[in-house]
Amino acid sequence: MNNHIITLPYFFLVWTSLIAVGWGDSDPEQKGSPPFNRHYQPTDYQEPFRPQFHFSPKNGWMNDINALWYLDGKYHMLYQWGTNKRDGGYASSDDLLHWDDHGLALIGKSSHARTAGAKQNVSGEEIYSGSGIVVSGPVAEKITGSPKSALIAIYTGTKVGTCIAWSNDKGQTWNNYDKNPVANPTDGAAPRDPCVIWHDPTKKWVMAIFEEGTTFYGSKDLINWVKLSNIQFGFECPDLVELPLDGDPNNMKWVIYDAAGKYLVGHFDGTRFIDENQSKEDIFMDVGPDFYAGQSFFPYTLPQKKYIQIAWMDEWNGGIGEEPWERNATFPVELGLVTRDGKMRVTRTPIAAIKALYKDTPVRIGKSEVGAENILKDVRSKTFDMTLTFDLKGATAETIVFQIADVSYQYNIAEKKIIYQGVEKNKFGGKQLPVLRPDANQILKIRMLVDWSSIEIFSDVGVFSLSQQVAFDPKDDSLSLTANGGNVKLVNLELHQIKSIWR
Numbered sequence: 342m343n344n345h346i347i348t349l350p351y352f353f354l355v356w357t358s359l360i361a362v363g364w365g366d367s368d369p370e371q372k373g374s375p376p377f378n379r380h381y382q383p384t385d386y387q388e389p390f391r392p393q394f395h396f397s398p399k400n401g402w403m404n405d406i407n408a409l410w411y412l413d414g415k416y417h418m419l420y421q422w423g424t425n426k427r428d429g430g431y432a433s434s435d436d437l438l439h440w441d442d443h444g445l446a447l448i449g450k451s452s453h454a455r456t457a458g459a460k461q462n463v464s465g466e467e468i469y470s471g472s473g474i475v476v477s478g479p480v481a482e483k484i485t486g487s488p489k490s491a492l493i494a495i496y497t498g499t500k501v502g503t504c505i506a507w508s509n510d511k512g513q514t515w516n517n518y519d520k521n522p523v524a525n526p527t528d529g530a531a532p533r534d535p536c537v538i539w540h541d542p543t544k545k546w547v548m549a550i551f552e553e554g555t556t557f558y559g560s561k562d563l564i565n566w567v568k569l570s571n572i573q574f575g576f577e578c579p580d581l582v583e584l585p586l587d588g589d590p591n592n593m594k595w596v597i598y599d600a601a602g603k604y605l606v607g608h609f610d611g612t613r614f615i616d617e618n619q620s621k622e623d624i625f626m627d628v629g630p631d632f633y634a635g636q637s638f639f640p641y642t643l644p645q646k647k648y649i650q651i652a653w654m655d656e657w658n659g660g661i662g663e664e665p666w667e668r669n670a671t672f673p674v675e676l677g678l679v680t681r682d683g684k685m686r687v688t689r690t691p692i693a694a695i696k697a698l699y700k701d702t703p704v705r706i707g708k709s710e711v712g713a714e715n716i717l718k719d720v721r722s723k724t725f726d727m728t729l730t731f732d733l734k735g736a737t738a739e740t741i742v743f744q745i746a747d748v749s750y751q752y753n754i755a756e757k758k759i760i761y762q763g764v765e766k767n768k769f770g771g772k773q774l775p776v777l778r779p780d781a782n783q784i785l786k787i788r789m790l791v792d793w794s795s796i797e798i799f800s801d802v803g804v805f806s807l808s809q810q811v812a813f814d815p816k817d818d819s820l821s822l823t824a825n826g827g828n829v830k831l832v833n834l835e836l837h838q839i840k841s842i843w844r
Contacts, residue, residue: 373510373514373516374446374514375515376443376444376446378444384400384665386843386844388663388665389663389793390793390812391663391794392669392792392794392795393724393840393841393842394438394672394698394792394841394842395654395670395792396418396440396651397669397670398420400665401422401666401667402422402424402666402667403421403666403667403670404421404423404653404668405420405470405633405636406418406419406636407420407421407470407472407473407636408472408492408496409636409638409651410473410475410492410638411475411638412490412492412511415434415435416434416437416638417431417511418433418651418670421469423452423454424453426452426453426466428447428449428452428467429445429448429468430444430445431444431515437649438695438697439842446512447468447494447515448460448461448463449467449468449499450465450466452467462515463496463504463506463515463521464501464504464518466498467498469496469498469530469533470497470533470578470634471495471503471536471537472495472535472536474539474639475639476491476563479562480562481509483564484564485509485516491507491509492507492508492512493506494506494507495535497527497532497534497535498521498522499529500530501526502526502527503522503525503548503566504517504518504522505518523564523566531551532556533577534579535548535549536550536578536581537563538639539639540559543559543611545611546559546560546561546562546563547559549580549581549597550579551579554573554574555571555597555614557569557571557613570612572605572613574597575598576600576603577600578633580636580637580650581596582676583596583609584648584678584687585677586679587680588677594608594617595609597614598635598687601625601632602625602626602627602633602635602652603623604624604626605618606685606686617685618684624686626806627652627807627808628767628769628806629807629808630764630766630808630810631654631658631809632654632656633653633657634652634653635650635653635671636651636652637649637650645675647676649675649692650674651670651673652670652808653670654668654669654670654808654810655668658766660810661810661811662812669795669810671797671808672691672695672790673691673692674692674803675689675692677802677803686804688802689806690799691726691790691797695726695839696837699726699837699838699839700838700839701838704717704720704835705834706831708832709830709831710829710831711738711741711822711823711824711828711831712738713823713824714823715821715823716823716834717821717822720836721820722791723746723818724838725791725838726788726789726791726837727788727835727836727837728786728834728835729786729789729822729831730787730831730832730834731779731784731785731786731829731830731832732829732832733779733784733785734782734830736754736830737826737828738825738828738829739754739755739824740752740754740824740825741824742822742825743789743822744819745791745796745813745820746813746817747817748762748811748812748813749761750796750798752787754829756774757776757778757779758776759774760774762811767807775807777800778801780801784832786800786801794813795808795810796811
């Protein structure tokens with residue numbers, strides 16, 4: 342949970358009739374609060390800058406992704422919502438592409454929505470970040486009173502500690518665990534942001550939480566926790582995943598990463614994490630200005646059996662003036678792990694399901710010389726998935742220039758760096774431009790996902806990832822691909838138009 346203060350001149354959502362069972366709340370206890378809204382600001386999802394294939398709330402402020410679950414054919418997402426005071430917004434999807442925004446599932450004691458009549462239904466002044474798991478059997482019965490499958494949200498309730506909320510009717514109603522907090526009692530907001538996973542070799546739940554770096558705890562029942570170890574790494578919102586190195590299922594490695602996407606790779610025995618990269622410098626899974634607080638689905642509950650990640654597309658960079666909502670999620674990606682330059686590196690790859698959103702005939706261009714003339718002059722699009730491959734051998738050009746509406750992205754061939762508007766807001770500052778290297782044969786392959794207010798750039802099989810929220814001119818759907826100072830060889834280009842998930 343990033344606890345910066347955001348002030349907004351408007352408040353668009355009014356949620357009412359949420360039933361209270363909250364920590365220290367004087368309202369009578371009633372079980373099963375449904376996500377509920379009475380006066381959503383009407384939207385057709387066609388406002389300027391509204392993402393067309395990235396999740397955004399109907400209106401109001403969206404913050405960190407807080408929990409991701411999959412159960413019985415449906416994906417569920419809890420995200421932080423609210424100006425200044427944070428609650429838990431809730432959305433669901435059948436395919437990770439099309440989302441239904443259901444309103445607020447978790448209402449804290451200090452919620453904005455309470456002034457509109459909503460009732461506190463979970464523990465804490467505010468709902469700070471956490472994670473989600475699916476349980477059943479004795480563990481579920483101990484928490485919910487029933488052995489049936491339940492969605493468990495483990496979150497930081499400010500001024501309370503690490504808390505549990507649950508739903509055993511697939512998100513239709515949400516309940517407070519009446520013995521909160523289960524760990525990390527606090528008078529403030531820290532420790533915070535518990536990430537809980539099942540560690541099968543030691544047959545226990547493991548929690549990684551932002552506490553003097555990252556501290557690990559263990560539990561057999563999600564209620565009683567024992568401190569295991571601490572590592573001096575990370576800032577906010579840890580996530581812990583296990584990935585096959587170079588696709589080898591017999592060589593599994595653990596990755597821990599923080600809110601900014603900084604990560605370590607190594608060994609985790611259920612108690613301690615050992616950095617096998619022996620990192621001498623910070624490594625980030627995304628080098629753009631707008632990747633924060635990534636969360637992953639627990640893979641063994643998914644049909645794909647893969648780690649699918651969604652992050653918040655902002656890092657407190659001020660936004661682009663979008664309204665009546667603010668901020669959105671990144672497009673879901675599959676996480677991987679490969680060896681690069683003697684180090685183990687995380688990869689991010691857009692999920693294959695994106696193909697279901699392709700529309701019209703794709704634009705394909707074969708071998709060409711790219712120079713001063715725009716080879717995309719006849720193509721118009723504001724939402725697309727484009728892959729380009731260049732052969733940099735013998736290139737005489739200084740830069741390759743991608744122009745999307747009124748915004749340009751330049752690749753400096755000699756320096757192997759990307760230059761773009763807003764680069765000074767990335768994790769390294771304007772004097773340290775993102776480095777993007779071609780392969781050993783001087784082949785450079787770039788993939789771009791472009792939406793009405795964002796771009797995500799991937800290369801080197803996902804080792805390179807750059808996410809940016811950007812204010813493309815809403816009235817401009819022009820595209821341009823040129824080179825400055827000479828020519829460069831284009832091996833191929835393929836562009837797929839993407840249809841809206843809201844229609």
